[in-house]
Amino acid sequence: MNNWPLLSLLIWLPMVGGMVVMFLREERQALARWVSLLVTLVVFLLSLQLWLGFDNQSSAMQFVEQAQWVPAIHARYHLGIDGIALPLILMTTLVMVLVVLAGWHVSQRIEQFMAAFLLLEGFMIGVFCALDALLFYVFFEGMLIPMFLIIGIWGGPNRVYATLKFFLYTFFGSVFMLIGLIYLYLKTGSWALADWYAQPLSLNEQIWLFLGFLLAFAVKIPMWPVHTWLPDAHVEAPTAGSVVLAAVMLKIGGFGFIRFSLPVTPDASQELAWLMIALSLVAVVYVGLVALVQADMKKLIAYSSISHMGFVTLGLFVLLGALADPARQDAIKLAMDGAVVQMISHGFVSAAMFLGVGVLYDRMHTRMIKDYGGVAQVMPWFTLFAVFFAMANSGLPGTSGFVGEFMVILASFQAGFWLAFLAATTLILGAAYTLWMVKRVMFGEIHNPEVKKLEDIGSREAAMLTVLAVLVLAIGVWPEPLLDMMNISVTHLIELAARSKLG
Amino acid sequence: MTALYLSIVLAPLFGAVIAGLFRNWIGRGGAHWVTIVSVAVSAGLSLYALYGHVVLDWPVYNENLYTWLVAGNYGFHIGFLVDHLTVLMMSVVTFVSLMVHIYTIGYMHDDPGYQRFFSYISLFTFSMLVLVMANNFLQLFVGWEAVGLVSYLLIGFWFKRETAVTANMKAFLVNRVGDFGFLLGIAGVLMVFGSLDYATVFAAAPAHATETVTWVGSQPWSVMTILCLLLFVGAMGKSAQVPLHVWLPDSMEGPTPISALIHAATMVTAGIFMVARMSPLYELSETALSFILVIGAITALFMGLVGLVQNDIKRVVAYSTLSQLGYMTVALGASAYSAAIFHLMTHAFFKALLFLAAGSVIIAMHHEQDMRKMGGLRKYMPWTFLTAWVGTLALTGMPGFSGFFSKDAIIEAVHHADRAGSDFAYWSVLLGVLITALYSFRMIYLTFHGQERMDEKTRSHLHESPWVVTLPLVVLAIPSVVIGWLTFEPILFGDFFDGVIFVQPAHDVLARMGEDVHGGLSFVLHGLTGAPFYLALTGFAVASWVYLKQPELAERMARLFAPLVSLLERKYFMDDLYMKVLAGLGRVSGTALWKAGDQTVIDGLLVNGSAKTVGFMAGVLRHLQTGRIYHYVFAMLAGVVVLAAHFLF
Numbered sequence A: 001m002n003n004w005p006l007l008s009l010l011i012w013l014p015m016v017g018g019m020v021v022m023f024l025r026e027e028r029q030a031l032a033r034w035v036s037l038l039v040t041l042v043v044f045l046l047s048l049q050l051w052l053g054f055d056n057q058s059s060a061m062q063f064v065e066q067a068q069w070v071p072a073i074h075a076r077y078h079l080g081i082d083g084i085a086l087p088l089i090l091m092t093t094l095v096m097v098l099v100v101l102a103g104w105h106v107s108q109r110i111e112q113f114m115a116a117f118l119l120l121e122g123f124m125i126g127v128f129c130a131l132d133a134l135l136f137y138v139f140f141e142g143m144l145i146p147m148f149l150i151i152g153i154w155g156g157p158n159r160v161y162a163t164l165k166f167f168l169y170t171f172f173g174s175v176f177m178l179i180g181l182i183y184l185y186l187k188t189g190s191w192a193l194a195d196w197y198a199q200p201l202s203l204n205e206q207i208w209l210f211l212g213f214l215l216a217f218a219v220k221i222p223m224w225p226v227h228t229w230l231p232d233a234h235v236e237a238p239t240a241g242s243v244v245l246a247a248v249m250l251k252i253g254g255f256g257f258i259r260f261s262l263p264v265t266p267d268a269s270q271e272l273a274w275l276m277i278a279l280s281l282v283a284v285v286y287v288g289l290v291a292l293v294q295a296d297m298k299k300l301i302a303y304s305s306i307s308h309m310g311f312v313t314l315g316l317f318v319l320l321g322a323l324a325d326p327a328r329q330d331a332i333k334l335a336m337d338g339a340v341v342q343m344i345s346h347g348f349v350s351a352a353m354f355l356g357v358g359v360l361y362d363r364m365h366t367r368m369i370k371d372y373g374g375v376a377q378v379m380p381w382f383t384l385f386a387v388f389f390a391m392a393n394s395g396l397p398g399t400s401g402f403v404g405e406f407m408v409i410l411a412s413f414q415a416g417f418w419l420a421f422l423a424a425t426t427l428i429l430g431a432a433y434t435l436w437m438v439k440r441v442m443f444g445e446i447h448n449p450e451v452k453k454l455e456d457i458g459s460r461e462a463a464m465l466t467v468l469a470v471l472v473l474a475i476g477v478w479p480e481p482l483l484d485m486m487n488i489s490v491t492h493l494i495e496l497a498a499r500s501k502l503g
Numbered sequence B: 001m002t003a004l005y006l007s008i009v010l011a012p013l014f015g016a017v018i019a020g021l022f023r024n025w026i027g028r029g030g031a032h033w034v035t036i037v038s039v040a041v042s043a044g045l046s047l048y049a050l051y052g053h054v055v056l057d058w059p060v061y062n063e064n065l066y067t068w069l070v071a072g073n074y075g076f077h078i079g080f081l082v083d084h085l086t087v088l089m090m091s092v093v094t095f096v097s098l099m100v101h102i103y104t105i106g107y108m109h110d111d112p113g114y115q116r117f118f119s120y121i122s123l124f125t126f127s128m129l130v131l132v133m134a135n136n137f138l139q140l141f142v143g144w145e146a147v148g149l150v151s152y153l154l155i156g157f158w159f160k161r162e163t164a165v166t167a168n169m170k171a172f173l174v175n176r177v178g179d180f181g182f183l184l185g186i187a188g189v190l191m192v193f194g195s196l197d198y199a200t201v202f203a204a205a206p207a208h209a210t211e212t213v214t215w216v217g218s219q220p221w222s223v224m225t226i227l228c229l230l231l232f233v234g235a236m237g238k239s240a241q242v243p244l245h246v247w248l249p250d251s252m253e254g255p256t257p258i259s260a261l262i263h264a265a266t267m268v269t270a271g272i273f274m275v276a277r278m279s280p281l282y283e284l285s286e287t288a289l290s291f292i293l294v295i296g297a298i299t300a301l302f303m304g305l306v307g308l309v310q311n312d313i314k315r316v317v318a319y320s321t322l323s324q325l326g327y328m329t330v331a332l333g334a335s336a337y338s339a340a341i342f343h344l345m346t347h348a349f350f351k352a353l354l355f356l357a358a359g360s361v362i363i364a365m366h367h368e369q370d371m372r373k374m375g376g377l378r379k380y381m382p383w384t385f386l387t388a389w390v391g392t393l394a395l396t397g398m399p400g401f402s403g404f405f406s407k408d409a410i411i412e413a414v415h416h417a418d419r420a421g422s423d424f425a426y427w428s429v430l431l432g433v434l435i436t437a438l439y440s441f442r443m444i445y446l447t448f449h450g451q452e453r454m455d456e457k458t459r460s461h462l463h464e465s466p467w468v469v470t471l472p473l474v475v476l477a478i479p480s481v482v483i484g485w486l487t488f489e490p491i492l493f494g495d496f497f498d499g500v501i502f503v504q505p506a507h508d509v510l511a512r513m514g515e516d517v518h519g520g521l522s523f524v525l526h527g528l529t530g531a532p533f534y535l536a537l538t539g540f541a542v543a544s545w546v547y548l549k550q551p552e553l554a555e556r557m558a559r560l561f562a563p564l565v566s567l568l569e570r571k572y573f574m575d576d577l578y579m580k581v582l583a584g585l586g587r588v589s590g591t592a593l594w595k596a597g598d599q600t601v602i603d604g605l606l607v608n609g610s611a612k613t614v615g616f617m618a619g620v621l622r623h624l625q626t627g628r629i630y631h632y633v634f635a636m637l638a639g640v641v642v643l644a645a646h647f648l649f
Helices: A006-022 A029-053 A085-102 A110-129 A133-142 A144-154 A159-188 A193-198 A203-220 A229-236 A239-264 A266-271 A273-292 A297-317 A326-364 A380-393 A400-413 A417-424 A426-442 A459-477 A480-498 B002-021 B023-054 B084-107 B114-132 B137-155 B162-193 B198-208 B223-238 B247-253 B256-265 B267-277 B286-307 B313-333 B337-364 B382-395 B402-416 B422-448 B456-461 B467-493 B509-514 B519-528 B531-549 B551-560 B562-569 B571-622 B629-648
Strands: A062-070 A075-081 B061-071 B074-082
Touching (some): A006 A029, A006 A085, A029 A062, A029 A110, A075 A085, A075 A110, A085 A110, A085 A239, A085 A326, A085 A459, A085 A480, A110 A133, A110 A144, A133 A159, A133 A239, A144 A159, A144 A239, A159 A193, A159 A229, A159 B571, A203 A239, A229 A239, A229 A297, A239 A297, A239 A326, A266 A273, A266 A480, A273 A297, A273 A417, A297 A380, A297 A426, A326 A400, A326 B061, A326 B074, A380 A400, A380 A426, A380 A459, A400 A417, A400 A459, A400 B061, A400 B162, A417 A426, A417 B162, A426 B162, A480 B061, B002 B023, B002 B061, B002 B114, B023 B114, B074 B084, B074 B137, B084 B114, B084 B267, B114 B256, B114 B267, B137 B162, B137 B223, B137 B247, B137 B267, B162 B198, B223 B286, B247 B256, B247 B313, B256 B313, B256 B337, B267 B313, B286 B313, B286 B571, B313 B402, B337 B382, B337 B402, B337 B467, B382 B402, B382 B422, B382 B467, B402 B422, B402 B467, B402 B509, B402 B531, B422 B531, B467 B509, B467 B519, B519 B531, B551 B562
Antiparallel strands (some): A062 A075
């Protein structure tokens, strides 16, 4: 299979599948479900082929595909992946299988619902594969459309506000990136990322470009203070939408920093690292405190996501100031590896958390913590999963949630004691907001008669949660295979970030 | 060897997984059999390893099992370090765990969560073994948090009870405060030593003895002091030292078997074990040791005092545990690490015994824990009564019992120490002996002696607990009596911990004491002439007088010292400080940031504000586009006029 255009298949198979599903007749609901499941499963199996064929000893882009696209402006259809994109793609294809399962019982226009997710999958994989900036931008913006529809059509009562906020917020950010991209194209005459990496730029140019990228990616991740769209979007989104949003779409922000900011504007990244560190720590502490007082489970998990994603940006930027210091090279590697691990881990843990809320919401039609209490008495198996994922969310060792945070905190210590001090408050805050929620929802006496009638999870739900639990546990117990996959690529990223483009 | 050690660790995990996940298939009997057999295997092999290391002189085992992850030149591994300290801990942990497993059959007999409970306690045993057998800081932290998790699950075992699920969250969070410091300490170790491997770190430590850094401010600090203090914060959480002690009394909400196993014998001693393990680091920081000494002394004395006013039988034992952990900490601070570990061991036996005896009483009393409703139980439950006395004599340090050897050694060691804070510590632990005797005998008298104060219905049902409960009591009573005699010489003054625990010659208080010790009998005789013995006797006498002869005297005293009693009953207002002030502050600041920051400034002003601004601007500009031709014509004309004027003039 090595000669197949695997990446193109991964992108276009779900898109074509989505088109097919969309035009199914409305009464063929079961068919729509099964075709969607089949498509996501095939895509997942194909992505495993990537893993099998991937050479983790090489920092070069692999599975590269090149073709003319828009010759007039030198835009090319140029795909390829490295060891950072690979785990993100694997996570995406797996999560999408679960997402189809999560949306299994959507009754309203299920064929369109599934089609939107399949299109979204294609766009997201496209973002991770694109080596041509214009192509990246098209996929990056393309994602917005299906997500816009998912929240706007299948969302909760306040979905219109949430959709508009989500769309305008993210669109606002990416417009500035577009200006930066066009500037770089005019400067280099190419959209190829490799050309941009090699292009010398003055510090002033880099700073403006960096800020443009920052706006786009900071909104996506999201970073404080451009994070307020996320809680609203999550609250209104259907379960499956929340899962994709949290598990994959947020990662695209982090991936953007890795693909654009660090290698294209390395000097500006160093220059403005303090800003990134500060915003990341605000995310950890401020947003952690905000999460504590949320009354709505989805909002709480949304804030928790923002707080956890703070470790991604912290890991990427915390030691950029020490790039030249030979004594800190290992710590830099630790921090950057930690950032990527945190992205993968958060993908699984947040997916599980939102699926868990979905399980409860499907039965009770409320997300409010106060409407629950004593769920453990009627749903023992669900409780097992809920407590497990709560612990993963609190960063308990043995779960994937620990690995990335541990790496980033240990590395941050070498950038400054107080940085690590603030970052490590997540140990307390993360446990506080997660376990307090668990306590109020799962434990105690049942005071709502509706809770008494709850049925424990069925096999479909158990299957989704089990898959995620196994992965969270596996990465927690033995993260080395994941690290091994991305090792050379992260080293290469550090080299790019360390290479000055001035002069 | 690897296979042996791996079996010791994995056997309880196997039992836990089977009992936990297949609980509906294997039933109650299946659950207790699979866990008991697997923990018995673990205990048997641990004792075999103890024998191998101590008698057969097996070499120290230090191997990595697998690489957890590699980043740059930093390698993080999972592996075992098995030396005398490890085998001692392994044996204590698995032995007490086995007893508790057996006891649980009786204690949890009617509980619907029977299988789940067995699964948890086996999982705990696994986690604790991961912790004590670690050969690096990463795995230590993994085990450290894993035991915290199981403790959380077990304190909240009866999850319908509001008090239980509050207590378990409190325990987890307070421990997380400790772990916060601990993790920073580990980060510091990695920065300074470039490795988390014990052997590498300990070997390199002396080279950093005088190094100073300016991490925390502009003042230079000894790097060893910072590292040791940060790591010790973790120990303060796990081993419940003031001010992170508040979770331990509340942990009594959990079923009694786990109070014995986790909150007395094993998990809470992890902090003590950790500092002893790190002795090559701690020996390099006089400041850190002084700090430890003072914290331990405060805990030993002031937590014992709170024990005096408790009426819940388990809470008395819990405060006693806090106080005894203080003793161990004092020993660490005095550089008498071996004495700390020795007390850890003897305490594990007699305190597990006391908790299990208390549990036996609780079963008989139908889950009544208030000692004011007990009394005279010795008639009904002779085995519990006898073994509780043995435990109490050991706890109060009566000469010959195991507690005597370990406690006297600590007091003597502190007396010999000349570190800042050692005077305070000495007087605290000395006075603590009196306090210990007072609350211990008070508990014994209120429970087993004097008037029968229970109601008629309870009285008619009183009987001794079944053999699965009394057997562990008897088995634990044996080491509570003899283990001190048998082991104090090699552990305290011999070469048991050679090459494991490191003490600078100038700090070696135990060696100085050892010069005067010649055999067990001389140690006991020496004890008979010492102040601690007379203080314990005084406590015994006072408690006997008050609670056997003059029950109303206690009430009169309580009235006389009402403010003091109230201070003790409110636990020095520490709980109020945490629950109301700190937790409240967290919620208030969270709400403030959310409402003021997110909703008002960011969303209100910036996001919706800019949307409104756009809307407003559009509203204004809209007036320019009225759609009426004559407006546009007028505008065009005006423009032409202006342009013409510009060019003409």
